[in-house]
Amino acid sequence: MALLLSRVEMTPAHHYDEFPSRDVFEAASDFARVHCGLLWEDAKKMRLIVKADIHMLMREHLRGQNK
Template sequence: MAWVEYQLPNLIVGAITKESIYGAFENGITAEQIISFLKQNAHPRVADKIPAVPENVTDQIRLWESDRNRVEMIPSHLYEDFPSKEWFEQCCDHARDHGYLLWEDSRRMRLIVRGEFHPEMREFLRRQR
């Protein structure tokens, strides 16, 4: 959350936190919109300076946005403990051929498929038994 430290008739002094920025991102506000807001609402004495918002502040806001967007969460399902290497490879081939496969570890015989295809994969495993 952003903390308001002082509020005067023509000035608000506050702190921007990672949590407050992430909250803004979750509500669809972009880093560029936040930076634009800070520039547009800068105190007149600061607004005349170039840059009106310090580069370390704008860089940090952009970094937090790129950090948040770096990882994509995909619901998935892990399959492991296959009775044989052959069965594991058949499952990998099936998942790969149908576009379900997200990751596989041949050495440990584990694979991860997209979560929405778990029923199809479960049915394939049932038929293979």
């Protein structure tokens, strides 16, 4: 009988929701993916979880999207 060990890795992250439009959500998701920071997304409910490492970049990106 083999013993299977499950490991959990903790990653500092930020949750994003309440996007003003589907286009802004998709652009943010693509941005996080390109920067290797996307941890999870729910396209139906327009929610993202991204690594804390790219939080400042994501904020700048989102500010640019709102102009």
